[in-house]
Amino acid sequence: MAVASVFEASGGVWAQLRVEAMQAAAEEPLLASYLHASILHHDKIEDALSYHLAQKLGQGDLSPLQLREVIREAYAADPSMAQQAARDMRGVRERDPACRTYLQPFLYFKGYGGLQAYRIAHWLWTEEREILAYHLQSRVSELFAVDIHPAAKIGAGVFIDHAHGIVIGETAVVEDDVSMLHSVTLGGTGKEGGDRHPKIRRGVMIGAGAKVLGNIEVGEGARIAAGSVVLDDVPARCTVAGIPAKPIGDCGCSESDAPALVMDQKFD
Structure with a gap:
């Protein structure tokens, strides 16, 4: 902008x-x-x-x-x-x-x-x-x-819905226009030091109760299903779901939209 x-x-x-x-x-x-x-x-x-x-x-x-x-x-x-x-x-x-x-x-x-x-x-x-x-x-x-740890880096246009139970760790990065629902954790795995928290790129939507753990990258415009546990990098404009989370399809919206803006959590 x-x-x-x-x-x-x-x-x-x-x-x-x-x-x-x-x-x-x-x-x-x-x-x-x-x-x-x-x-x-x-x-x-x-x-x-x-x-x-x-x-x-x-x-x-x-x-x-x-x-x-x-x-x-x-x-x-x-x-x-x-x-x-x-x-x-x-x-x-x-x-x-x-x-x-x-x-x-x-x-x-x-x-x-x-x-x-x-x-x-x-x-x-x-x-x-x-x-x-x-x-x-x-x-x-x-x-x-x-x-939210005060050292974390968070962009603008961020939407945290309901907010109960949100945890964002010290070295986490959340870029612009990200949406997340309650009980989301952007945390470490518990066994690492240093740069140990997720990097959430622009336009990502994170469903309720999802846990994103470790120094991993969630690519721009990706979508994380509610209740998922994400332990590996997520490609851009991809939907992941499950424990541990696996790719199950695309981001569920057109190239001109971001999942965080559309807020559509349904997937096939």
């Missing part, structure tokens, strides 16, 4: 989110103050996320006010995170049939919230603030049931 279109997409998502928040505040006065504090009092998506994530994750010795300053620092240092947040939200809205508004993932979806919090932890990790990055990872795991 070109730089200009990225900024246009980001601004469009934020503008629509504000419209939805205003409509929701009018329709449900009991939540009006919450919607104003979380969204309508802010001028940019990163400011709203700074407040919202801090309110969710701050507690005890790390207060929401302190955490908000850390998150604002991260967004100021790396503006691309705000663009990624907008792309992630658009991905949820387009791929999840249960999602009717941008407001839902922003306020309530654990996969979206956990992913945005991971991005802050990852920035802290790159700044060599590892203990605070680990602290955020722990809080995200407790709150959202999403356990």
Whole structure:
């Protein structure tokens, strides 16, 4: 996506989110103050996320006010995170049939919230603030049931549906426009050190409960069936299924589409 279109997409998502928040505040006065504090009092998506994530994750010795300053620092240092947040939200809205508004993932979806919090932890990790990055990872795991190591590398437009039981290891890579459902593990085999986690290429769809283990590559536009255990490389635009997973056909969509965008889990 070109730089200009990225900024246009980001601004469009934020503008629509504000419209939805205003409509929701009018329709449900009991939540009006919450919607104003979380969204309508802010001028940019990163400011709203700074407040919202801090309110969710701050507690005890790390207060929401302190955490908000850390998150604002991260967004100021790396503006691309705000663009990624907008792309992630658009991905949820387009791929999840249960999602009717941008407001839902922003306020309530654990996969979206956990992913945005991971991005802050990852920035802290790159700044060599590892203990605070680990602290955020722990809080995200407790709150959202999403356990993503702050050193993992995750692209934009990523959709994590339901999110319960998601585990993504330290050396894992997840490229742009990937979709995964609950209870997915991108883990090691338990006997390796160093670079030991999967590399998930663009447009891959990973079904619920799938386990992808070891330093293997899942090729662009591939599809992993629910409940599979993947121990070997997966070719691009291929469907694998089973324990251990084996190729059973193509990716189930046309050359112009990616399984992660189509979200079709049926196969012959």
